[in-house]
Amino acid sequence: MREQPIKFYQVGSFAAGNRLLDPEQRTVQARTERSNSLTSGHRACQGCGEALGARYVLDAAMRATDDRLIAVNATGCLEVFSTPYPESSWQLPWIHSLFGNAPAVATGVAAALKVKGRTDVRVVAQGGDGGTLDIGFACLSGMFERNDDVLYVCYDNEAYMNTGVQRSSATPPAARTATTKPFGDEPGNVFGQGKNAPLIAMAHEIPYVATATVAELHDLEQKVERAMELRGARYLHVFVPCPLGWGSASNAAIEIARLAKETGLFPVFEAEHGEVVSVSKIRRRVPVEEYLRKQRRFAHLFGDPPRTDVIERIQAIADRNVERFGLV
Numbered sequence: 001m002r003e004q005p006i007k008f009y010q011v012g013s014f015a016a017g018n019r020l021l022d023p024e025q026r027t028v029q030a031r032t033e034r035s036n037s038l039t040s041g042h043r044a045c046q047g048c049g050e051a052l053g054a055r056y057v058l059d060a061a062m063r064a065t066d067d068r069l070i071a072v073n074a075t076g077c078l079e080v081f082s083t084p085y086p087e088s089s090w091q092l093p094w095i096h097s098l099f100g101n102a103p104a105v106a107t108g109v110a111a112a113l114k115v116k117g118r119t120d121v122r123v124v125a126q127g128g129d130g131g132t133l134d135i136g137f138a139c140l141s142g143m144f145e146r147n148d149d150v151l152y153v154c155y156d157n158e159a160y161m162n163t164g165v166q167r168s169s170a171t172p173p174a175a176r177t178a179t180t181k182p183f184g185d186e187p188g189n190v191f192g193q194g195k196n197a198p199l200i201a202m203a204h205e206i207p208y209v210a211t212a213t214v215a216e217l218h219d220l221e222q223k224v225e226r227a228m229e230l231r232g233a234r235y236l237h238v239f240v241p242c243p244l245g246w247g248s249a250s251n252a253a254i255e256i257a258r259l260a261k262e263t264g265l266f267p268v269f270e271a272e273h274g275e276v277v278s279v280s281k282i283r284r285r286v287p288v289e290e291y292l293r294k295q296r297r298f299a300h301l302f303g304d305p306p307r308t309d310v311i312e313r314i315q316a317i318a319d320r321n322v323e324r325f326g327l328v
């Protein structure tokens with residue numbers, strides 16, 4: 001892969017500040033020799049967490065594999081905004097699967113590489129929460145169960161964004177989507193449904209499962225690197241705010257991702273062979289209200305009168321995560 005030298009125009013940002021750190025502590029984005037796998041010119045919305053997450057994941061995976069990487073991509077925002085025919089923003093071998101079969105296609109690519117004796121070339125598959133938890137779930141479970149040599153990355157923006165913000169099984173309770181309207185006793189998405197993909201992945205006892213957010217990009221990169229050190233099926237679940245679908249400010253994706261972690265709503269951890277091996281502790285615990293208020297998908301909870309009963313139920317979910325994962 002040809003190197004793409006980049007120039008730094010920013011000053012005073014973390015990106016520039018990174019260069020003051022020891023080389024091994026710098027983020028991959030701070031290096032002039034970064035692979036720039038998802039390059040500029042794509043059509044993601046301003047402040048899209050998914051674009052940011054994918055950029056860091058793939059550049060870190062490229063670095064970890066000496067640029068010997070193939071990416072398989074399910075249908076979804078990431079695929080649509082990066083490849084409007086005849087253009088592409090991908091600077092690595094990249095294949096678009098169907099909405100529901102990215103894990104199976106990635107398995108096929110890994111099998112073909114094995115037959116050809118090219119085990120030096122590694123495979124990453126990626127998809128949104130809908131492609132991963134819903135339509136692609138059987139393929140993913142099969143990929144886990146066979147322990148195929150693929151790192152699967154789910155970019156979780158908690159709904160089907162590409163097709164207009166429909167509910168997925170990762171949509172949180174009370175969230176308004178195009179298919180979960182904010183009316184009635186239980187406005188928005190109902191409580192008690194949906195799936196916890198990282199825990200289900202862990203139940204397959206695969207070599208590696210991790211969660212991360214785009215608020216801690218260094219942590220995200222380290223998890224990709226750890227995943228690429230291992231062979232077999234690996235799963236990375238990345239929390240990626242979606243300004244358009246969540247009704248949040250386009251400059252708030254990082255802040256919202258941080259609040260998701262600091263409230264306890266999104267536990268950040270690593271697991272190996274079914275056991276949790278590390279947890280990112282909450283630095284400053286905040287009530288869920290602080291997180292919810294920043295997103296119009298929860299605006300119906302703050303009307304007159306406010307739905308304190310619903311907010312309390314969401315707080316209870318965060319409290320349970322704190323207890324369950326030992327987050328404080």
Ligand SMILES: Cc1ncc(C[n+]2csc(CCOP(=O)(O)OP(=O)(O)O)c2C)c(N)n1
Binds near residue numbers: 050078100163168
């Ligand atoms: C079999 C099939 N059904 C439906 C679609 C339409 N479709 C394409 S992407 C998408 C939603 C993607 O949601 P998600 O996987 O969460 O990714 P996001 O766009 O949110 O990143 C849907 C419903 C399709 N392409 N194929």
Ligand code: SF4
Binds near residue numbers: 047048077078245
């Ligand atoms: S709709 Fe959401 S996920 Fe899709 S490009 Fe826009 S911000 Fe990103």
Ligand SMILES: [Mg+2]
Binds near residue numbers: 128129130
């Ligand atoms: Mg989605």
